[in-house]
Amino acid sequence: MTKMTGARALVESLKRQNVKVIFGIIGGAILPVYDALYDSDIRHILSRHEQCAAHAADGYARASGRPGVCMATSGPGATNLVTGIANAYMDSSPIIAFTGQVSTYSRSSSYAIGKDAFQEADIIGITTPITKFNYQVRSASEIPKIVRSAFYIATSGRPGPVLIDLPKNVQMDTAEMDFSSNIPFRGYKPVTDPHPLQIKRAAEILLSAERLVILAGGGVIISNAFQELLNLAEFLMAPVATTLMGKGCFPENHPLSMGHIGMHGNPAANKMILEADVLLAVGTRFADRSTGRIDTFCKDAKIIHIDIDPAEIGKNLDVDLPIVADAKKALSAIYAALSEKVSKPKENSEWFKKVKEAKETYEGFFSNNNGDLKPKILLKELRQLLPEDAIVTTEVGQNQMWAALHFKAIKPRTFITSGGLGTMGFGFPAALGAKVACPDRIVVDVAGDGSFLMNEQELACSVEENIPVTVIVLNNSVLGMVAQWQRLFYNRRYIAVKLGRVPDMVKLAEAYGARGIRVHSIEEFRKAVKEAVNSDVTTVIDVPISPDEDVLPMVPPERGLNEMLIG
């Protein structure tokens, strides 16, 4: 037991959690914590908007698998975090957010919770539906055990954001601190081991399958189950489709890879998944953007659903065999059960031939046609230019869907996108977070002009903090994805989608001390990317593209995956 202030206990607790970096913005109500950080070797990165501090922590977490930490002052600082927290919640990303708060009481003034004090916001009330857990610390001595619990909760089971609200007097109060006390939650015991009987039944169903498809979601990445997935898929000769969040959990250059399913999924994946007689779904929540009309999704298939979150079982889709478990453990248990039953992996089957044919049928869809700066060509080109371990983040909109369709992810945690919340402005700060987590790797944000302009101010952070990344702006001077919906479903009645005079991206980058390059041909694009990824300053590559380009294929909203518009 040692006596210290709440603020110091917080910093000490962070050190004990092995926290190396905090993204944040300072303010009055969190000042004592920052003052304690002054003496520590934890790196603080000054974001230029709290939303970006949260996205950066999120990008850090997704790239590294370690929890990301962000910090903000009370009131507006805390509310600015909200989008970032909601984003992490939807994509099950472990971030810990610390917010300053006005004091729990004050003897001499009304700077106290409940008094509408200066910069008071009920961040606990606001974030309850978008955090895995949140906690307002009521006395300094609670800090060590609350921080321990927060990291445990954020990273275990189905990960998610946890927020800790720190009233100012609690930061300043001195108390005896016990850093070894235990986690006080009786109601939280994530199940990670699969039930042996369910595994046995899964193995039986899998062996009986004639047209098996594996659908792998973000849970496979979170649980680091790539090798187990690969082993199982190869053993069963089963084609693997992913969700958008699962992209990267199975090498997309593998003969069994089908790409991702969904509204803008790979056409072969969308087609073949509906023909499966058995679907092994792992680490996915059957999101509406993935499945299309749920009543037409794999409706005749036997479905095995592995998920660590029991509440996902039966939430969106009724399944035949639920397995509540960690994806890695479940997949390796199934593999073990299968190899006990059969000695030899499955032969090249009829089904595999059909899958291969489907992929070939749509080959033309992905191939180059001419030398234009077409998004799909740019993204295929980008794949050629980047090493396999380079990390690509995306913004939201057409840019995101082009990247998902045409940039093949080969390694896990190399494709980082806002899947659940669909947050424009996520990609750039997430790229900064990823680069901080993986300083030796190349990080590229594939952006739309609209999205990039939402958080372009982080150029200041990237330059000042030496976090060099590459931003490729697919610049169509429209809010392209929405324009596409207006084109396809609203009779071309374009409203509120024209960005008009988009700021000059080159000058914009330069204004921040970053680099800007505009390209007009594929050769210039190649050259610019090579320069950018080797540069020690953030580079914005501005690529003018047509505003009339559609992302295809597209499954119209509320339709089944079989109703793809191909073009």
Next chain:
Amino acid sequence: MGEVRTHIISALVENRPGVLYSVANMFRRRNFNIDSITVGAVNGDLARMTITIKGDEKTVEQLVKQLRKLIDVVKVSILNPASAVSRELALVKINAPEARIRADVLHYVDIFRGHVVDASPETLIVEITGGPDKIDAFIELMKVFGIKELVRTGIAALSRGSKSIDVAFNTEEGET
């Protein structure tokens, strides 16, 4: 959609500030329509909630899973109406300005095993406990006299017999 009926759910939760908020918030966010919810501290740092909801099996199953997912929710069980005791308390302020009416009201209070807990020249307050049907029936009868005010606690329920979901009063039994 399966058959819609009333379900009673019993939950032990950490008795911490904000727990009721997080539970109620989840119901709203997940689009569950709750009929009633009662909560009270039962065991120092635990509180017990009784939640009633109309819905089909699937809805209730999903509600229970979402409840269990909340960190501060320690245990949840669905009570089988056939093997559970459920009680509700109501206080009913009844217009009874005349002796004849009072006599009638008192007669019914007696039949329903209620108590008069307050009297004024114009009104009586009756306390009545029982299953929700009994309370509904009593209220229906009192409408004839005129109800000035009414409050119901919502249902509190426990399963019959030795079964328990309590973590502190008892060693854990299979039910969770």
